[in-house]
Amino acid sequence: MPRDLSYWNRYSGLPMTVAEKVLVRQDFRDLILTSLAPRPGDRVLDLGCGTGPHLPVLRGAVGADGHVLAVDYSPKMVAKAALRARAWDNVEVRQADATAVELEPDSYDAVLASFSISATQDVPAVVDTVHRALRPGGRLFAPDVRLPSRGVGRVLGLVYRGVARWTGVDVLDTVRARFGSADVVTGKGVPIVDLPAFAPVVMITAVKDPAT
Numbered sequence: 001m002p003r004d005l006s007y008w009n010r011y012s013g014l015p016m017t018v019a020e021k022v023l024v025r026q027d028f029r030d031l032i033l034t035s036l037a038p039r040p041g042d043r044v045l046d047l048g049c050g051t052g053p054h055l056p057v058l059r060g061a062v063g064a065d066g067h068v069l070a071v072d073y074s075p076k077m078v079a080k081a082a083l084r085a086r087a088w089d090n091v092e093v094r095q096a097d098a099t100a101v102e103l104e105p106d107s108y109d110a111v112l113a114s115f116s117i118s119a120t121q122d123v124p125a126v127v128d129t130v131h132r133a134l135r136p137g138g139r140l141f142a143p144d145v146r147l148p149s150r151g152v153g154r155v156l157g158l159v160y161r162g163v164a165r166w167t168g169v170d171v172l173d174t175v176r177a178r179f180g181s182a183d184v185v186t187g188k189g190v191p192i193v194d195l196p197a198f199a200p201v202v203m204i205t206a207v208k209d210p211a212t
């Protein structure tokens, strides 16, 4: 069964609030700032923004001269994100499908896709959307799930496919294929990063080839 709007609408409530508690921690905010490196005046895309937990840090970093476009296809997620952003001039929240949304090509300095690329039903199409939207030299930061096909990862993957209807398409491999290369952020002192070897998450960074 495809993971449809009703799925994410349902998860716009309590489960997202719990997930946000992890993601709005200061260490995760710091990780966004160092890995995405949004600068004053930048145009930033928050793809699959959910209820918008990362909008405060993004809008703060780009400042009054910058702009943040937050996109999600779930009306309930979008409603919550729009409520959060209602008083902010430098944030626009838009309901759209990341697999098909038409964004101005080569126009974003940075894209944050926080646990959203694997949440879609067409990972390559979303990575294409990101790549097209970024300007040459533009940056992607995509924390996401990564479940190896062996051992504990395989078991977790089967559960995740059943419960969350994950497609099983690997985000890191897909980003590497589209961008030509990608890095994985590691480090001590950032709990969500400092995980055991079978960690089911990966913090992906990639840069669109400046010569594109």
Ligand SMILES: C[S@@+](CC[C@H](N)C(=O)[O-])C[C@H]1O[C@@H](n2cnc3c(N)ncnc32)[C@H](O)[C@@H]1O
Binding pocket: 008, 009, 019, 020, 023, 047, 048, 049, 050, 051, 052, 053, 071, 072, 073, 074, 077, 096, 097, 098, 099, 113, 114, 115, 116, 119, 120, 121
């Ligand atoms: C796990 S949530 C992450 C939300 C947010 N980025 C965060 O870090 O809390 C995944 C989000 O992806 C959105 N999503 C799933 N498929 C999508 C699609 N095709 N286009 C746009 N958003 C999508 C869901 O509605 C949901 O809000």
